[in-house]
Amino acid sequence: MKKLILLFMICCVFSSTIVFSQSKEEIINSIVEEGEGNSQLESLAHELMDLVGPRLVGTPQMKNSNDWVISKYEDWGIEAENQEYGKWRGWERGITHVDMLEPRVVSLSAMQLAWSPSTSKKGIIANVITFPEEVEDSISFQKWLSNVKGKIVLISMPQPTGRPDYNWEEFAKEESFEKMKEERDAQTEAWREKINATGYNYRNFNEALENAGAVGLIQSRWSNGFGANKIFSANTKKIPVVDMSLEDYGMIYRLAKSSNTPKLKIVSESKDLGTVPTFNTIAEIKGTQKPEEYVILSAHLDSWDGATGATDNGTGTITMMEAARILKKVYPNPKRTILIGHWASEEQGLNGSRAFVEDHPEIVENVQAVFNQDNGTGRVVRISGQGFLHAYDYIGRWLEAVPDTYKDEIETTFPGTPSRGGSDYASFVAADAPAFSLSSLSWSYWNYTWHTNLDTYDKIVFDDVRNNAILTAIMTYMASEDEETTSREKAVLPVNSRTGEQYSWPEPRSPQRDGGKD
Known part of the structure; x- marks a missing residue:
C-alpha cells in the first residue's frame, strides 16, 4: 500500500511539472503572438x-x-x-527664425537651445564677431572681451568638412583623407587650447560673453554625421543662444573672417514658466x-x-x-x-x-x-x-x-x-x-x-x-x-x-x- 501511495505521489509531481512546462510554453507563445x-x-x-x-x-x-x-x-x-x-x-520653446540681412539676404537653419532666454517678437539685429585667433592668456582675453558689446558672437570652431569620416573613407584618396584628419585634429586642439587660455571652460564661457555685453550667441555643435548637430542647453540668463547648421555656420564664419561682416536677425521666442x-x-x-x-x-x-x-x-x-x-x-x-x-x-x-x-x-x-x-x-x-x-x-x-x-x-x-x-x-x-x-x-x-x-x-x-x-x-x-x-x-x-x-x-x-x- 505504501508503495502505491508513493508511486501515486511521484506521478502527481511529474504530471504537475508537465502541466507547468506546457503552461509556460503557452504563455510565451501567447506573448509572441500578441x-x-x-x-x-x-x-x-x-x-x-x-x-x-x-x-x-x-x-x-x-x-x-x-x-x-x-x-x-x-x-x-x-x-x-x-x-x-x-x-x-519651467520653460517652453517658441519660434526660432534666423536670417542673414547683409551682405545678402538668406534664411538660415538654426534653433534655440534648451532654456534659452527669449528675444522680443521683433528679435535682435546685430553684426557678428568671431573669437580671436590668438588668445595667449586670460589677460588678453579680458582685453578682447570689450569687442563683443552689442554683437552676436560665434562661439564654435568652424568645421573643415561636413562630410562624416565614413564618406571620406569611401571616396577620398587615402592621402587626402589622412591630410584632412591631421589638419582637423590640429585645428581642434588649437581651439581647445584657446578656450582653456581664457580662464573659462565650456560651462561658463557663455556667461562671460553675456556679462561683457554680447546680445546673442551662435554655436554649431556638429555630431559627425550629415546634417546632425547636438542640441543641449543655453547656459545664459538674458541673451539667446542658438545652434546653427554646420554649413550655414561655416558660411557666416568665413564671411566674418574675410571682412564681409554679416548682419543677422535672430528671433528666438520662449516662455519662462517659473518653477x-x-x-x-x-x-x-x-x-x-x-x-x-x-x-x-x-x-x-x-x-x-x-x-x-x-x-x-x-x-x-x-x-x-x-x-x-x-x-x-x-x-x-x-x-x-x-x-x-x-x-x-x-x-x-x-x-x-x-x-x-x-x-x-x-x-x-x-x-x-x-x-x-x-x-x-x-x-x-x-x-x-x-x-x-x-x-x-x-x-x-x-x-x-x-x-x-x-x-x-x-x-x-x-x-x-x-x-x-x-x-x-x-x-x-x-x-x-x-x-x-x-x-x-x-x-x-x-x-x-x-x-x-x-x-x-x-x-x-x-x-x-x-x-x-x-x-x-x-x-x-x-x-x-x-x-x-x-x-x-x-x-x-x-x-x-x-x-x-x-x-x-x-x-x-x-x-x-x-x-x-x-
Whole structure:
C-alpha cells in the first residue's frame, strides 16, 4: 500500500511539472503572438513623438507625456500614477527664425537651445564677431572681451568638412583623407587650447560673453554625421543662444573672417514658466503570490528637445509600455509585482530614477530584476551581469526560455562590472539591486540621433523595437515566475590598470530635486 501511495505521489509531481512546462510554453507563445500580431508600437510612437513631442524636463510637453502614459495604461487596465519627486525650471520653446540681412539676404537653419532666454517678437539685429585667433592668456582675453558689446558672437570652431569620416573613407584618396584628419585634429586642439587660455571652460564661457555685453550667441555643435548637430542647453540668463547648421555656420564664419561682416536677425521666442513640479510615472501590475517582490521595467521618458526624442528615449519608453500591455493581456496575474518606471530628468543626471531609489528603499530591497532600455532603436544585442556574481544563473534561465529569433544576436558578459552612470539602471545597481541594460545595436545612434536635431520618428526601426518588446515581456515573465530569488552577491572587481587600485562598487547618489535655475 505504501508503495502505491508513493508511486501515486511521484506521478502527481511529474504530471504537475508537465502541466507547468506546457503552461509556460503557452504563455510565451501567447506573448509572441500578441507582440507580432497585435503590436501597438506604431500608434504609440506616433502619439508620443508626433503629438506629445519632445519631453524636456520642466516643459509642458514633459507633463503632457506623463499624463499621456497614464491614459494609455488606463486603457489597458493597468494602474498608474505620477509621483512628484522634485522641481525644475519651467520653460517652453517658441519660434526660432534666423536670417542673414547683409551682405545678402538668406534664411538660415538654426534653433534655440534648451532654456534659452527669449528675444522680443521683433528679435535682435546685430553684426557678428568671431573669437580671436590668438588668445595667449586670460589677460588678453579680458582685453578682447570689450569687442563683443552689442554683437552676436560665434562661439564654435568652424568645421573643415561636413562630410562624416565614413564618406571620406569611401571616396577620398587615402592621402587626402589622412591630410584632412591631421589638419582637423590640429585645428581642434588649437581651439581647445584657446578656450582653456581664457580662464573659462565650456560651462561658463557663455556667461562671460553675456556679462561683457554680447546680445546673442551662435554655436554649431556638429555630431559627425550629415546634417546632425547636438542640441543641449543655453547656459545664459538674458541673451539667446542658438545652434546653427554646420554649413550655414561655416558660411557666416568665413564671411566674418574675410571682412564681409554679416548682419543677422535672430528671433528666438520662449516662455519662462517659473518653477514647476517634476514627476516619475509609475505603473503597476500587482503580484498574486509574492506581491512585495518586484520586477521593474525601466525607461526614461524625458528627452532633449532638438527633435522629438524618438530614439532617446521614445523607443525605450514604448518598448516598456508595449511589454506591459502584452503581459497584462496574456499574464494578468503575475507571481511578483511588475512595476513600470518612466523616469524624468535622466538627461540631467538620472534624477528621476535616483529619486525613486532614494524614496522607495522597501521596493529596492525586494527587486527581483530591473530591465532598462535606453540606447536607440536597434534590437538588443548585449546584456552584462553588472558585477553580480551569480547573474549568469538567473539571466541564463530566463534567456533560455526566449525563442532564438529574439535572442540569437545577444552577447552576454558575466559577471561584468557595475555601471556608474549612463542610464537609469545604474541608479539601482548602486543600491545593490540586480539591474540590467538591454543594450541595442547601434543604427548610428551616437552620431545621428543621440541628443541631435535628427532624433525623429522616421529613425525608428519598428521590427527591432518589436523584437525588444517581446524579449522584455518574456524576460519579465520568467523573472516573475522564477522559484528562486535573485542573488545580490557581488563579484570581486578587477584592478584599474591605470591606477593599480581595485575598482569599488558605485555608491548611491542623491538626485537634483530643485534644478534648472542656473
